[in-house]
Amino acid sequence: MRAMVRWVRADLRGHRGEAFFLLLATAGIIVSLLLAGALLSYAANPWQRIFTQSSGAHVWIQTKAGADARALGRLDGVQAVSGPFLTAPATAGVAGSTAAVQVRAVGAEPPGVARPLVTAGHWLSPGAVDEAVLESSLARALWVEPGDEVSVRVKDEAAHSLHIAGVADIAEPQYEPGEVPGVMWVSSTTFHLMAPNAPHEQVIGLRLTDPQDTDYVIQRAVTELGSDQISGISTWQDARAKAQGGDRLLGLLLGVFGVGALLAAALAGAGAVGTRILSSLRDISVLKAVGFTPAQVIRMFLVEYLALAVLGIVAGALLTEFLGDRLPGRAGEAVQLWQALPGHVWVPTGVVAGAIVLITATIASAAWRAGRVPPVPVARAAVPSSRRMSGTVRRALGLHLPPALVLGWRGAFQFPLRACAAVGRLAVPLLLITIALGTWTTLDRFENDPQEVGIVAALTARGDGIDDTSLRRLLTADPAVAGVYPGANVAALVPGQTGTITLRGLGTTGAPYPFAVAEGRAPDGPDEAIAGQGLLDLLGAKVGDWVRMTVGGSPQVLHIVGRGIEPEDSGRVISTSLNTLQEDAPALRPDFYALVLEPGADPSAVRDRIGEDAGGRLDIRESANPVGELTSVQPVIAGLVAVLALIGLAELSTTIAAGVRDRRRDLLALKAIGLTPRQIVAIIVAGTGFIALAAAVVGTCLGVLASQWLINLQGASSGIGSGIAQPPPVITLVVLAAAAVIGAVAVSVLPAVRAVRHRLADTLSDTM
Incomplete structure (x- = not known):
């Protein structure tokens, strides 16, 4: 035990930088995850926030x-x-x-x-x-x-x-x-x-x-x-x-990002341990030669890296618990309220326990390889360290392509399994970042293009003591108003009389309302209607069905010809024309008017102008937009992106260390064929860049598909309906991929220069 402790201490002294970075990265991940949980609890559970603030x-x-x-x-x-x-x-x-x-x-x-x-x-x-x-x-x-x-x-x-x-x-x-x-x-x-x-x-x-x-x-x-x-x-x-009920999107995001970030952190830790073991093969062989058993060797690596990980996890949890409420702005307020919530202690405990279990499992699988190292060092020169140069590589060199790119590509992918593992570990944080960007883009769509997500009318007006003709003339006088549609909401009982839904009459047969249709078509005839996803789920109906409901004791039968994106009342809304409702209730009069504005018009400015012209006789409101309840998730998304970037940086350091280790064995050969130190550095850097490029392509493509699926799934389950997801702009994905590649190239330059500057004796020793 004493010998094991002394070896661990000596190894930590010899690799202070790596140990400190692993400790800092783990603590930063836990701090960011806990802060994200606090912010998300603050944003996703308004009732609990109100209850806490008001001492309910x-x-x-x-x-x-x-x-x-x-x-x-x-x-x-x-x-x-x-x-x-x-x-x-x-x-x-x-x-x-x-x-x-x-x-x-x-x-x-x-x-x-x-x-x-x-x-x-x-x-x-x-x-x-x-x-x-x-x-x-x-x-x-x-x-x-x-x-x-x-x-x-x-x-x-x-x-x-x-x-x-x-x-x-x-x-x-x-x-x-x-x-x-x-x-x-x-x-x-x-x-x-x-x-x-x-x-x-x-x-x-x-x-x-x-x-x-x-x-x-x-x-x-x-x-x-x-x-x-x-x-x-x-x-x-x-x-x-x-x-509760309208904020499950935020909870889903927290679950996906939390589990994904922990998985990415665990994979990065396993990669770091595996690379460290490969670079310490001679030391491990010496330890076995002097009497260490395979179990002792495995235990040494497991204890060393698990101690660093646990120290970082506990440090991050304690920092968040005791100093989180002192952070400025929304983050500090969120932590303060979060700590006052009943049972909040179980969340940090669960995060810490989950992180320890996951990291222990991945580190143990990597440390197990150390126990299989033979006690007698094997001369690597006796064993082919790489595969023969392929015909494609030889032809590329014959075409006088830059040797750095050709040999860098070969160095990156000459061991397919190892390359796939590196690409997969780096692709996980990039995939999650892409999902975060997809979420952000969808929120921007709700805010900037509300008509595409069911909020076609930007304003709703009600008049007190104004006849319909005068009211219409007043509303259409503003040039920014593209259309005025009368509407009325009535409560209807579903079949079985077990619940109520909203039956909305909007627009007329001559001037139909421009519904946002996600499936089917808009109603354009008598007894035709468009329904929200929540109503279809409630009735077990689908587009094309006829549904019967009761309004004021009278039956109402409607033909559902389309599914609309309906952000109100959890999607339990069925909309038809006002004329259809008036067929069974001739006395029904519009109780509001929906105003559709010209593209680019400012709803607030239009509201103020119409209000002034009406002399205070109109009550004009901007249509409710659910994005107002979700904007507080954007700081959470930014924090998660920072966490994932940190995890990606940790994985990049592992990939760079592996690339430098492999290239050290080839330094003599590369110099012998006439490559300059600058070209050798370029080969190492290019290999890292190709790994990052492959990970960026895989991560962003899978991230776009995953974000579309997750957001539409949540939209359907919440009653709004699928079809609300918006993929990130192509230019954003290109910038993300370019940033990953440029960042990988930038951080790999210094390790590559150090490897090239090693003395020949050091290089020769690496072959053992």
């Missing part, structure tokens, strides 16, 4: 007015409470749109637990009796924003007009028409003015010491107050389940 309540209990709700704060397992707040059901209406709301009476300061996070406007002003703050999903449903007016009517009371002071996010179940009412906060004074005689209740939020005790605390609460005093309960699991 794990349980919300609605009780009768006379119940002692404050007693729930004294239950075992309850850490803090929010409320109790007086509450009453009401109806809020704006410009013909109505929504069920739960009005809560709060103070001038937001509560400390389950604190609403104001995203627009401000919290209730002290002393104001005509202000309200709306939960964000309710504000979107009513098409209101700070500064607007909303009419609120508590049951059996007169309607009150309230000024919207702000919009806030909460970690409670969001508003769903007919199922979950939206939340509206008003001051206690305003609440009593709105509901002086109407029956009211209380609602209290409980923040628990252990979130897993939710069921136990609910049972205790029911026992404490009595089941007859409790009228409603909602839990954090319910809210989280309803909020």
Whole structure:
């Protein structure tokens, strides 16, 4: 054991640079992966982020007015409470749109637990009796924003007009028409003015010491107050389940890139160990000659490189855990929130454990080769070190092609299995980088060409008290408006009455709406419709089928003639012309107008111009674009590209070391045939460049196919539909391949120069 430790120490001293680089690369990979996980958790789980930032309540209990709700704060397992707040059901209406709301009476300061996070406007002003703050999903449903007016009517009371002071996010179940009412906060004074005689209740939020005790605390609460005093309960699991679903693309990316980066790092480590063993054959033979067993030799290499890898992994994890929250900008905020998430410690533990297991397996397979080295050094000159020069190479030299290129090509691929292994290891990070670029390009497509991904209308307008003719004239007056299409959304029940979908009437028979069609064709006749992928999956239907649904108690039968890219409502939308809906409901009138703009028009500028011309009588909104929720993944993608570039650089160092080792045995022969040191350096550099070029071609081609498949698969599973993937531009792929080749050539120059400058005695010794 002492001899093994001494040999490992001596080997590390003799190769300080390689050891330090392996340690730094491993630590950098783990740091980057953990930061990527933190950023992705920050971006991909908005509900959890809101819950953490607002110190959300794990349980919300609605009780009768006379119940002692404050007693729930004294239950075992309850850490803090929010409320109790007086509450009453009401109806809020704006410009013909109505929504069920739960009005809560709060103070001038937001509560400390389950604190609403104001995203627009401000919290209730002290002393104001005509202000309200709306939960964000309710504000979107009513098409209101700070500064607007909303009419609120508590049951059996007169309607009150309230000024919207702000919009806030909460970690409670969001508003769903007919199922979950939206939340509206008003001051206690305003609440009593709105509901002086109407029956009211209380609602209290409980923040628990252990979130897993939710069921136990609910049972205790029911026992404490009595089941007859409790009228409603909602839990954090319910809210989280309803909020999740639209961010699986980010989770998929994290899984693919995380596993791929770890695999690439493990392959790079195995290649480095294998190259190191081949360059230490004489030392290994001497060790065996003095009495070391094959198991001891394997154990020495395994312990040495595994210790470096584990040290780098642990160092990277500790740096992220203790210093990550001090990083500037979004990265530090993401780590800080990530560390506050329940069970976050399992993610770093899993990453560390997975990295150790994977790297151990690959290093062990490479170290096993050291145990097979014979104890007596074999003169390599006695064994052919390379294959005979092929006829193609001889003909290329006869054509007076540059010897550096010809011999570099031969040196790179004279051992096909070894060359394929080197190309494969270097192609893995390039493949993942290409997938990352494909993701970035797809996000840019959503942002810059939304009409190609289902967002054809850039603006949606609603009028209050304006007749249809005047409204159309007002909307078409702007030269940037290419088309105005009336529309209406109605809720429809699917067959079996087990769920609701959105039935949309958009455009008319004479002026059909230009749907983004991914499969089939656009509807152009009566009873024809185009459906989203989510609806097709829900009904088990396909393009060409007839589907039956119920609208307001009346059946509606439509022929699906196409599948559209539908980013709204998880794709559970079926669209037809407004005329088709009016056949069964003649009283149906457009409740919005979709505005398609001329190419290159700025939606914000058009909205402002039309709003000024309308004198405030129009409510114009920009169409929701899902890319707004995904833009935060771009820093994650950039970080992953940096990680993969680091892994690629580590693999390049292994390829260069192998090339230099092989060329050392040929130095005398190359000099004997008249090649200058500069030409020999060019041969070594060219061999590395050819390996990098082959890896770039393989990695980018496979990366394009993989990115298309992954993104379209996610689009189909999320309900948006396949056909959203956009491959990276050809020029980007060319630049990526060129950067890989140029980088390989650049980093191989210095090792090649050092190899050529070796003395002849050193070169001769390498043949043993």
